[in-house]
Amino acid sequence: MEALQSGGDVLFVLLGAIMVLAMHAGFAFLEVGTVRRKNQVNALVKIMVDFSISTIAYFFIGYSIAYGIGFLQGAEALSAKNGYDLVKFFFLLTFAAAIPAIVSGGIAERAKFNPQLAATFLLVGFVYPFFEGIVWNGQLGLQDWLKATYGASFHDFAGSVVVHAMGGWIALAAVVLLGARAGRYGKDGRLHAFPPSNIPFLALGAWILTVGWFGFNVMSAQSITGITGLVAMNSLMALVGGTLAALLFGKNDPGFVHNGPLAGLVAVCAGSDVMHPLGALATGLVAGALFVWAFTLTQNRWKIDDVLGVWPLHGLCGAWGGIAAGIFGATTLGGMGGVSLTAQLIGTGLGIVVAVAGGFIVYGALKIIVGIRMDAEDEYLGADLAIHKIAATPTSAGGSED
Numbered sequence: 109m110e111a112l113q114s115g116g117d118v119l120f121v122l123l124g125a126i127m128v129l130a131m132h133a134g135f136a137f138l139e140v141g142t143v144r145r146k147n148q149v150n151a152l153v154k155i156m157v158d159f160s161i162s163t164i165a166y167f168f169i170g171y172s173i174a175y176g177i178g179f180l181q182g183a184e185a186l187s188a189k190n191g192y193d194l195v196k197f198f199f200l201l202t203f204a205a206a207i208p209a210i211v212s213g214g215i216a217e218r219a220k221f222n223p224q225l226a227a228t229f230l231l232v233g234f235v236y237p238f239f240e241g242i243v244w245n246g247q248l249g250l251q252d253w254l255k256a257t258y259g260a261s262f263h264d265f266a267g268s269v270v271v272h273a274m275g276g277w278i279a280l281a282a283v284v285l286l287g288a289r290a291g292r293y294g295k296d297g298r299l300h301a302f303p304p305s306n307i308p309f310l311a312l313g314a315w316i317l318t319v320g321w322f323g324f325n326v327m328s329a330q331s332i333t334g335i336t337g338l339v340a341m342n343s344l345m346a347l348v349g350g351t352l353a354a355l356l357f358g359k360n361d362p363g364f365v366h367n368g369p370l371a372g373l374v375a376v377c378a379g380s381d382v383m384h385p386l387g388a389l390a391t392g393l394v395a396g397a398l399f400v401w402a403f404t405l406t407q408n409r410w411k412i413d414d415v416l417g418v419w420p421l422h423g424l425c426g427a428w429g430g431i432a433a434g435i436f437g438a439t440t441l442g443g444m445g446g447v448s449l450t451a452q453l454i455g456t457g458l459g460i461v462v463a464v465a466g467g468f469i470v471y472g473a474l475k476i477i478v479g480i481r482m483d484a485e486d487e488y489l490g491a492d493l494a495i496h497k498i499a500a501t502p503t504s505a506g507g508s509e510d
Contacts, residue, residue: 124327134316141310146490210275213416235466262455268429276423281467349392379433387436
């Protein structure tokens with residue numbers, strides 16, 4: 109019976125890992141559809157290679173920092189409990205690798221390739237697991253202190269803050285250090301539109317992410333006995349809320365509509381196991397509106413050229429999700445309880461501080477040492493031809509027209 113339970117848990121977590129792995133194709137196509145044609149190949153290559161670099165960094169360094177577990181032992185020992193510890197690593201790796209995948213969308217079209225790979229290694233090997241260990245493994249005693257002081261530890265069931273806010277705020281630091289794409293803003297400060305190159309690819313990426321997110325959230329239980337339909341239902345309601353809010357406030361813009369469900373899903377991760385479905389719907393509605401408002405603000409007024417809007421989508425909506433878990437997870441609003449709004453505010457704030465500090469340290473150091481931005485000629489030509497020596501399609505062989 110114990111072997112059956114162990115085998116079931118392995119299969120459960122493995123399926124979750126595969127679903128979240130598939131989400132990286134969603135990251136790729138969301139970026140491919142958003143960037144200009146001369147940067148589409150680069151978007152695809154970055155996501156694939158970043159995942160591979162993340163695996164090496166997390167396997168040898170990051171997982172040990174977060175959980176104190178390494179894999180430099182015999183295969184017989186590693187295969188204990190049907191290899192559960194191995195598939196758990198695989199599952200959590202797909203979360204860790206989301207950090208550079210998120211950052212990729214913000215720094216698209218003008219970032220150097222090799223320095224970004226170095227940043228990926230440092231972020232996944234050191235910055236992300238530092239905060240991951242604090243929240244999900246109780247390191248440094250923060251969770252114990254929050255529980256003793258406020259009656260509940262910081263609750264982040266599936267990573268609104270640990271994964272998404274971290275990725276989004278790191279990306280903000282990178283985007284600020286890189287500066288805007290050439291030609292994005294005129295000398296008078298006026299925004300020059302760089303429309304998405306392929307709405308169907310953008311939509312495909314959003315759909316892949318949306319479907320895979322049910323593995324991201326539901327399988328965060330990490331055991332078959334811990335699975336609950338509440339997480340699935342709350343994920344559904346949040347994505348619907350995000351979509352409808354983005355449709356309304358984005359005035360039918362397809363880019364906003366297809367990012368709307370992602371905003372809702374980012375926000376519901378933290379409290380998906382404790383909210384009432386109506387609370388999840390409200391969380392998604394706020395997230396969808398927040399994304400549209402913040403994306404417009406950063407691009408038009410603040411002149412922050414975050415190509416895919418990853419700071420509004422992941423950074424702000426992730427932070428909102430951490431806070432929302434403390435609001436809608438409370439029993440007074442139909443939630444399961446066991447959460448503290450104060451603890452959620454502290455945990456969310458700490459995640460932002462770690463992400464911003466880590467982002468500026470990593471990208472700031474790389475900027476000083478090797479540089480992080482393509483030269484003007486390569487940026488004009490496009491990353492596809494400048495870095496990979498091939499265009500996505502014959503019609504995009506010349507980069508200057510877009």
